[in-house]
Amino acid sequence: xxxxxxxxxxxxxxxxxxxxxxxxxxxxxRSVSWYQQTPGxxxxxxxxxxxxxxxxxxxxxxxxxxxxxxxxxxEMNVSTLELGDSALYLCASSLPPAEAFFGQGTRLTxx
Amino acid sequence: QKEVxxxxxxxxxxxGAIVSLNCTYSNSAFQYFMxxxxxxxxGPELLMYTYSSGxxxxxxxxxxxxxxxxxxxxxxxxxxxxxxxxxLCAMSFGGNTPxxxxxxxxxxxxx
Numbered sequence: 001x002x003x004x005x006x007x008x009x010x011x012x013x014x015x016x017x018x019x020x021x022x023x024x025x026x027x028x029x030r031s032v033s034w035y036q037q038t039p040g041x042x043x044x045x046x047x048x049x050x051x052x053x054x055x056x057x058x059x060x061x062x063x064x065x066x067x068x069x070x071x072x073x074x075e076m077n078v079s080t081l082e083l084g085d086s087a088l089y090l091c092a093s094s095l096p097p098a099e100a101f102f103g104q105g106t107r108l109t110x111x
Numbered sequence: 112q113k114e115v116x117x118x119x120x121x122x123x124x125x126x127g128a129i130v131s132l133n134c135t136y137s138n139s140a141f142q143y144f145m146x147x148x149x150x151x152x153x154g155p156e157l158l159m160y161t162y163s164s165g166x167x168x169x170x171x172x173x174x175x176x177x178x179x180x181x182x183x184x185x186x187x188x189x190x191x192x193x194x195x196x197x198x199l200c201a202m203s204f205g206g207n208t209p210x211x212x213x214x215x216x217x218x219x220x221x222x
Contacts, residue, residue, distance in 0.1 A: 004154075033209060042214035043155075043199065048207070056209050090154055097205045098143035098162075102154035 002027065004093050004103035012109045018079040021106045025072050025093030031055075032074040033100065034066060037088040046089075049074055081110045114138055117200055117213025126222050130187040134200035134213045137181065141202040141211075144176050146185045149197045149215065158198075159185065190220045 005024040013019050025032050033056075034046040045058040049068035066076040072093075078085055086109050092100040117134045124130055132146075143162055147155035159174040161167045161183075167174045173186040183202075187194055197215040 006154075031207065035210075043201075043210075043212040045209040045211075048209060050207070055207060058209065096207065098145070098203045098210070099157065099160055100145075100210055101157060102147075104154045
């Protein structure tokens with residue numbers, strides 16, 4: 001069974017640009033969550049989608065947004081990039097009630 | 112006070128040692144407890160998943176949850192150099208709520 005697939009693996013963007021990251025969950029999983037991982041803050045929850053609806057949202061500014069498609073694939077978008085947005089962005093697909101399986105992540109560097 | 116506290120280490124042990132990794136938490140409403148292993152430049156990999164208090168064993172790994180003390184542990188028996196990684200504890204309230212992570216403990220097993 002294929003795992004969670006995230007693309008691209010690495011990105012370098014300039015301050016002020018926007019970026020879109022993609023996640024394909026494990027087949028049959030309908031819940032997709034996004035997390036940001038930094039050395040200082042660890043893993044922090046961004047948002048979760050289930051059946052194309054945002055079900056939970058973390059404490060991040062509105063520049064961070066996401067969506068989910070009918071095939072459960074998800075994208076997250078960060079607009080007006082700041083240096084502090086440099087991080088590993090992780091996508092997880094979940095089985096109820098709490099098991100979450102992570103992808104390899106997208107390493108975003110903002111310069 | 113952070114919701115989930117985890118000693119960042121680094122923890123260095125000789126091959127074959129028993130490793131004990133721990134997390135404390137402040138919110139008694141957490142119901143699900145997980146341990147993830149993360150190798151450098153990879154996404155977190157789910158190792159163990161426990162509901163409420165008690166022990167769970169899987170091969171060389173044993174997870175313990177003591178809800179009365181708000182304390183969880185992961186024991187690794189007969190540690191191997193391939194166990195060298197960062198270990199993250201995570202917990203949730205269940206009901207599709209997001210995971211709350213500790214910051215991880217970096218473990219090195221020396222051959």
